[in-house]
Every structure is written in structure tokens, then in C-alpha cells.
Amino acid sequence: MKKIIYILLIMSIMCGSINANPVEINAIQQRVDNVGTRLLNFNRIPKRIIFTFDKEGKADWLSKYKALKRRQIIVYGEQYQFIQSDDEIAAMLAREIATVMKSYSGMWGGTIDAIQVALSSKKFETVADKRAVDYMVKAGYNPLALIVYINKTCPQKRQDVIARHNLTSKRLARIYEYITYKYPEYLQDNEYINNQYYQNFLLNSVENRRMLEEKIKTNSAKEVDYE
Amino acid sequence: MNKYITLFLLFLFINPFCMAEPLPYNFSDTTCVPITLSITEEISTKDSVIEGETVSFRVTKDVNYQGKTLLKAGDIVNAKIETVITSGMNGFPAEIIVDDFQIPNVDEKQLISTHYKKGQNRCLWVYPLKWSLTLIPFAGSLTNFIKGGHAKIKPKDIITIYYYPNW
Numbered sequence: 001m002k003k004i005i006y007i008l009l010i011m012s013i014m015c016g017s018i019n020a021n022p023v024e025i026n027a028i029q030q031r032v033d034n035v036g037t038r039l040l041n042f043n044r045i046p047k048r049i050i051f052t053f054d055k056e057g058k059a060d061w062l063s064k065y066k067a068l069k070r071r072q073i074i075v076y077g078e079q080y081q082f083i084q085s086d087d088e089i090a091a092m093l094a095r096e097i098a099t100v101m102k103s104y105s106g107m108w109g110g111t112i113d114a115i116q117v118a119l120s121s122k123k124f125e126t127v128a129d130k131r132a133v134d135y136m137v138k139a140g141y142n143p144l145a146l147i148v149y150i151n152k153t154c155p156q157k158r159q160d161v162i163a164r165h166n167l168t169s170k171r172l173a174r175i176y177e178y179i180t181y182k183y184p185e186y187l188q189d190n191e192y193i194n195n196q197y198y199q200n201f202l203l204n205s206v207e208n209r210r211m212l213e214e215k216i217k218t219n220s221a222k223e224v225d226y227e
Numbered sequence: 228m229n230k231y232i233t234l235f236l237l238f239l240f241i242n243p244f245c246m247a248e249p250l251p252y253n254f255s256d257t258t259c260v261p262i263t264l265s266i267t268e269e270i271s272t273k274d275s276v277i278e279g280e281t282v283s284f285r286v287t288k289d290v291n292y293q294g295k296t297l298l299k300a301g302d303i304v305n306a307k308i309e310t311v312i313t314s315g316m317n318g319f320p321a322e323i324i325v326d327d328f329q330i331p332n333v334d335e336k337q338l339i340s341t342h343y344k345k346g347q348n349r350c351l352w353v354y355p356l357k358w359s360l361t362l363i364p365f366a367g368s369l370t371n372f373i374k375g376g377h378a379k380i381k382p383k384d385i386i387t388i389y390y391y392p393n394w
Contacts, residue, residue: 041250041252041254042252044336044338044339046339105343106345106348112348112350112351115350116319116348116350119317119350119354123312123315123319124312127310127312127322130278130310131310131324134309134310134326178278181277181278181279182278182279221275221277
């Protein structure tokens with residue numbers, strides 16, 4: 001019995017030391033900083049925004065408020081676990097940069113705009129997605145990584161009529177439309193065509209992409225009501 | 228002796244790969260040339276404004292740098308509509324973001340040029356109204372029907388973008 005207790009104690013100590021490995025955390029922080037700063041510099045964003053990796057913390061409804069108030073983008077361990085490339089980190093950070101930039105403009109040092117972004121999260125979600133695509137392209141990242149990242153990480157709710165967020169399928173369709181019109185070269189010379197997550201998006205967005213094709217065919221300027 | 232020569236040659240070969248690549252930008256210089264522009268034709272979120280569409284601006288004042296004229300008053304500069312945010316419920320204003328200004332002999336990387344234009348922000352009175360109406364059941368939801376103002380860029384609006392010649 002004692003042996004088992006000792007083994008358990010040793011294991012728990014070892015697990016603790018693995019979780020708090022400072023070298024690993026430092027490497028992730030460095031990676032996040034590199035990508036984030038590249039996004040800021042290549043987009044000539046003349047405002048201060050910092051990036052912090054928090055392995056233990058969890059993203060909650062207050063995360064956005066922290067970003068808007070302190071201009072500090074926190075990358076949580078639970079988000080980072082989905083990341084597979086620098087393009088995907090860029091996708092995650094570019095969205096947050098777009099949100100934080102809103103807190104730098106407008107009345108009372110951006111306070112009013114920050115509150116608006118926080119209250120109208122659904123509307124601004126689409127805006128942040130689109131701005132993220134622009135930021136990524138300017139910094140030399142592939143914007144299709146945003147589709148891959150969202151497709152992997154955001155759950156699909158039943159409806160978005162009474163909700164603070166858009167349906168993920170709608171967000172993805174709008175991002176795809178934005179890239180189709182503004183940066184078609186990424187779809188023509190598609191680096192993600194052999195990416196299984198991107199193919200999964202193509203599979204689950206057939207109906208929405210058909211609607212977009214119809215819009216392009218008819219040369220319509222109307223907003224498509226995606227599913 | 229041969230060992231040392233080999234090590235020296237190896238060092239010479241490896242060294243260039245170890246050196247950090249120079250960055251494609253350098254923001255140390257603070258020289259800034261403002262460029263003032265006005266749009267040639269009014270655009271508004273009320274009409275169909277398409278993201279990616281090209282819009283034209285007219286230079287309002289001569290732009291000089293180091294004794295040379297970069298742009299003359301009246302010259303046309305093209306830009307793109309980057310993002311359009313339509314007006315939303317509860318007085319959320321519409322917004323137009325214009326960027327990607329094409330200036331002859333000026334690299335896009337030398338410009339800080341993103342221009343934001345917002346419509347009338349009605350949230351300032353809509354939200355207090357909404358919260359005061361919540362005392363009556365469902366009445367607060369009525370403010371959802373109040374939309375924010377449309378964003379317009381008129382020819383009389385002066386837009387300033389900044390050219391950093393040494394970036």
C-alpha cells in the first residue's frame with residue numbers, strides 16, 4: 001500500500017513539473033510574440049498591444065473585456081492546443097488585434113467603442129473576422145488558416161437568433177466569401193487543398209458555397225443569408 | 228593543423244546561416260509627410276458599397292518632400308474600400324474602412340493610411356433608454372429597432388494619410 005502511495009506521490013510531483021515547464025512556456029510565448037509582432041509591424045499598427053500566453057487560464061466571457069481594457073491579448077492553453085502552424089496562430093491573434101484596435105478609437109479614449117464592441121459582439125464578430133483576413137494577408141500569412149482554425153475550434157450551435165454569437169457556419173461562409181472577392185489568388189493557388197481540416201470545411205459548407213456561387217453568377221450585391 | 232582549418236571553414240560556412248535576417252522594415256526615422264485628400268464622389272453605406280471596390284480621392288494641397296513635389300493639388304489617388312460595417316440594432320453605427328492608397332513612386336509600406344469613417348452613434352442615448360424601459364416587461368427590446376447612422380465620406384471631408392519616406 002505504501003509503495004502505491006509513494007508511486008502516486010512521485011507521479012503527481014512529476015506531472016506538476018511537466019505542467020509548469022518554463023522552457024516549454026517560454027518557447028510558446030516566444031512563438032506567440034513573434035507572430036503577433038509580425039502582424040502589428042507588417043500592418044503598420046502604431047498602437048501598443050501585447051501578447052501573453054496563459055497555460056492554465058481559461059477563456060471566458062470576460063476575456064474580451066480584458067483585451068479591450070488593457071490591450072493585452074491572452075492566448076490560453078486550451079486555445080493553443082488546437083494550433084498546428086504559424087498561420088493558425090496568426091489567425092487567432094489577428095482576430096483579437098482587430099477587436100483591440102476598436103478600443104483605440106472613438107470617444108473617451110475608446111471606452112465607448114470598446115463597450116459597443118462588447119455589447120454588439122455578434123455584429124463585430126463578422127467585422128473582426130474580415131479585418132483578421134486583411135491583417136493576415138498583409139503580414140504574409142495565408143488567410144485560409146482562419147477558416148481552418150475556426151472550423152476546428154468553434155462549436156456549432158442550433159441557432160443564432162437569440163445568441164451573443166453568430167453560427168460558426170455563417171462566420172466561415174462570410175470569411176470564405178470575403179477571401180473569394182478580395183483575395184481570390186489564395187483560392188486559385190490553394191496551399192490548403194490537401195489539408196484535411198480545410199477539406200472538412202469544404203464538405204460542411206457545400207450549401208453555403210452554392211449560395212455564394214449563385215451570388216457571383218448573378219452579380220448580386222445583396223448580403224447572402226447563409227445557414 | 229588540418230583540424231583547425233576544417234573547423235574554421237565549417238565556422239565560415241555555418242555563420243551566415245546563424246545570422247538573423249534583416250527585417251523588411253525599419254521604423255527608426257520619424258520624418259513624416261502628411262497627405263491631405265478628399266473623395267471625388269460621395270460614398271455611403273446607405274447605397275451599395277462593395278468591399279474591395281476602388282474609390283478615388285483628390286489631393287487637396289501640394290505635397291513636397293526635400294524640395295521635390297510628390298503630388299500636386301488636384302491629382303487623383305486611388306484607394307480601396309477595405310471593410311464595410313453596416314449599421315446595427317440599438318444605434319450601432321455603420322462604418323467604412325478605406326485603405327490601400329496607391330500613390331505614384333510611394334511604396335504602400337511607407338504609408339500609415341487606414342481611414343475609418345463612422346455614422347452617427349446612437350448607442351449613447353439608446354442604451355440608457357433601453358435600460359430605463361426594462362422596468363416595463365419586453366419594452367426594452369423595442370430599442371432593438373433603432374439603427375445607427377449610415378457612414379458617409381463626402382467630398383468636403385478632408386482625410387489625412389501619412390507618408391514616411393525613410394521606412
